[in-house]
Amino acid sequence: MAKETIAGLAKRLGISKASVSYALNGQPGVSEVTRRRVLDLAEELEWYPSSSARALSRSRSGAVGMVLSADPDLIGTEPYYMGLLAGIETALAEGDMALMLRMVGTDPAQERATYERWAGERKVDGVLMFDHLHEDPRPALLDRLGLPFVLHGAPERHGPAPFSGTTTDHAVDSATIVNHLHLRGHRRIAHVSGPHRFLHEEQRIACVRRRAAAHGMAVVTREGNYALAAGHDAVVSLLGEPVEDAVTAVILGNDLMSMGALLALRELGLRCPEDVAIVSWDDSLHCQLASPSVTALSRNPVMQGRVAAELLLSLLDSGTLQTRAMPASDLVARSSTGS
Amino acid sequence: MAKETIAGLAKRLGISKASVSYALNGQPGVSEVTRRRVLDLAEELEWYPSSSARALSRSRSGAVGMVLSADPDLIGTEPYYMGLLAGIETALAEGDMALMLRMVGTDPAQERATYERWAGERKVDGVLMFDHLHEDPRPALLDRLGLPFVLHGAPERHGPAPFSGTTTDHAVDSATIVNHLHLRGHRRIAHVSGPHRFLHEEQRIACVRRRAAAHGMAVVTREGNYALAAGHDAVVSLLGEPVEDAVTAVILGNDLMSMGALLALRELGLRCPEDVAIVSWDDSLHCQLASPSVTALSRNPVMQGRVAAELLLSLLDSGTLQTRAMPASDLVARSSTGS
DNA sequence: CTGAAAGCGCTTACAG
DNA sequence: CTGAAAGCGCTTACAG
Numbered sequence A, B: 001m002a003k004e005t006i007a008g009l010a011k012r013l014g015i016s017k018a019s020v021s022y023a024l025n026g027q028p029g030v031s032e033v034t035r036r037r038v039l040d041l042a043e044e045l046e047w048y049p050s051s052s053a054r055a056l057s058r059s060r061s062g063a064v065g066m067v068l069s070a071d072p073d074l075i076g077t078e079p080y081y082m083g084l085l086a087g088i089e090t091a092l093a094e095g096d097m098a099l100m101l102r103m104v105g106t107d108p109a110q111e112r113a114t115y116e117r118w119a120g121e122r123k124v125d126g127v128l129m130f131d132h133l134h135e136d137p138r139p140a141l142l143d144r145l146g147l148p149f150v151l152h153g154a155p156e157r158h159g160p161a162p163f164s165g166t167t168t169d170h171a172v173d174s175a176t177i178v179n180h181l182h183l184r185g186h187r188r189i190a191h192v193s194g195p196h197r198f199l200h201e202e203q204r205i206a207c208v209r210r211r212a213a214a215h216g217m218a219v220v221t222r223e224g225n226y227a228l229a230a231g232h233d234a235v236v237s238l239l240g241e242p243v244e245d246a247v248t249a250v251i252l253g254n255d256l257m258s259m260g261a262l263l264a265l266r267e268l269g270l271r272c273p274e275d276v277a278i279v280s281w282d283d284s285l286h287c288q289l290a291s292p293s294v295t296a297l298s299r300n301p302v303m304q305g306r307v308a309a310e311l312l313l314s315l316l317d318s319g320t321l322q323t324r325a326m327p328a329s330d331l332v333a334r335s336s337t338g339s
Numbered sequence C, D: 001c002t003g004a005a006a007g008c009g010c011t012t013a014c015a016g
Helices: A005-011 A017-024 A033-043 A051-060 A078-092 A109-121 A139-147 A170-183 A199-214 A228-239 A255-268 A287-288 A299-319 B006-015 B017-024 B032-044 B051-058 B079-096 B108-121 B136-147 B170-183 B200-214 B228-239 B253-269 B286-288 B301-318
Strands: A062-068 A100-104 A126-130 A149-152 A164-167 A188-193 A216-221 A249-252 A278-279 A293-296 A323-325 A330-333 B063-067 B098-104 B128-132 B147-153 B166-169 B188-193 B218-223 B251-252 B277-280 B296-297 B323-325 B330-332
Touching: A005 A017, A005 A033, A017 A033, A051 B051, A062 A078, A062 B188, A078 A100, A078 B098, A100 A109, A100 A228, A100 B079, A126 A139, A126 A299, A139 A149, A149 A299, A149 B006, A164 A299, A170 A199, A170 A249, A170 A278, A170 A293, A170 A330, A188 A199, A188 A228, A216 A228, A216 B277, A228 A249, A228 A255, A249 A255, A255 A278, A255 A287, A255 B286, A287 B253, A287 B286, A299 B277, A330 B251, B006 B017, B006 B032, B017 B032, B063 B108, B063 B301, B079 B098, B079 B301, B098 B108, B098 B277, B108 B136, B128 B136, B128 B301, B136 B147, B147 B301, B166 B301, B170 B200, B170 B251, B170 B277, B170 B296, B170 B330, B188 B200, B188 B228, B200 B218, B218 B228, B228 B251, B228 B253, B251 B253, B253 B277, B253 B286
Parallel strands: A062 A100, A062 A126, A126 A149, A149 A164, A164 A323, A188 A216, A188 A249, A249 A278, A278 A293, B063 B098, B063 B128, B128 B147, B147 B166, B166 B323, B188 B218, B188 B251, B251 B277, B277 B296
Antiparallel strands: A100 B098, A293 A330, B296 B330
């Protein structure tokens, strides 16, 4: 059997293609009885309108794009992204939008090339982006390309061109962590952040410093890259030599670095939490299963993904630019801080 | 500026739309010099042909679909899928195909509904599927829908209708694990599998039994569901009461159940590996980081995803149905079996 | 409320 | 090698 088309349905029903189209799309211009007949026949035939024909005549692809840039062999170690993806997809499905996924390496040029191509081909109606960078070229690029986007993890202060995005209150999250450590008696702490090129890492660093200063605590900062080895090496460099005023607690920018920190402490013969406490800025099963289990800030990736996708959907169908603040994260206190 | 079209390029160059199209698609019918002029202009204008127009006239969407069915909150705990996705995407990108991703809940009807819709809308040219089930209805459904597909993890013996897929030699993998345990002196082992509805779990069970029998080893089987708690509970039920002929080693169907098993041993006051050894049928960071670290069978999800995607690409452009055997997995020996 | 027609932007026989 | 034209399957003013 050849594929059924809208013309076929129209002929079977003895009406025009336009009527079928109006009926399918819930447009006025058909009687209720005609609409029902169309819908019933479509269902009976298991017929759906061709997405490409629809995309062409509507000038809308019905899909949203997302590019994940990461080392393919390491992507599996980032459960945060998988959760985000799940939240995004669920929300998009409800809005009847498809998700187009592209994975590229860590070269930022590949991500930009993907956007140029998608815009040129009109392959997607909009884009979801993550991890705002210092002087991020992407918002301007997407504006130039005319591709609507939502930035998950946008800066709280906007530049000249406003855009849609989600924001996180780093001051609150930082306070949650620092207060927790202060309460447990720590006065000298270290903060091993992710790469400085990410705006949110810069903000976290500043907020941790500010909060620690308010408590009269000293804080040492190190830059990591989210890999296990970075957490390990930072701890070795911080605590490898016995010194007078060694830090008694270390905050790490994600769960993997926290695992690395734990390994380093073990190697150095330091006990956790008795000698050194550990806090992870990202919760995961790793934090739960480690021994000692690791106190962690619990973001909610599924919910965050959902919100980001909803912002994009509303941007696409009403053109409203808006930013939405993520709720403060909860600290899950575990053994690594003596809880 | 309005969006450039193929007609616009043709006019600018003073040639026909057909020539532009031939030039872009590497078809014969244009002189080399004309082709170059077209390509240069397209590049200069950052112009790409509209994907929906192309899809409509070619009757090909240029996309491949994949539905992941899992609990959204648990999906992040399955690094295997993320790796698979990375491998698939890399291969598809090289074949100039887009990936359409849909996440649905655990209700199998949702997955099938997605296929029906995709086929009806002609949204994707083909589909990638995982985890062959007992009496799996999906291959027949996709055949009826006329949607080409590749089944990752296909049964080694095919039914009446042949199809494209990847196969795993469970006998070899099972032997790797069982031999490893036999060599370390174990004579009574347990095998906590994933759900029996998955064909590969049934096959693993049979292969482990067969291999163990060949060595004169006794094997007890339990059905799990891949969750941490299932591994925990299985071990409690196997080793909770001290018995004469208790098992001395447990094979678990994935990394999460292995973590659960480790927790249970700790609770029961049993030492690993001295009292009970553990082997995981799936490697991951969890196995590496656990204490003791867990001996695991290392599949290579990125490579497997790549192979599956390549099978689909070749099915789509030459119609060749083929199955490809995955290489045998390696056993990574770690502390949990005394290595 | 309904129908005939143009248009979305490509590809692809077909005639020159 | 090139050009005019039909066709892919929808949507959407427009006239009745």
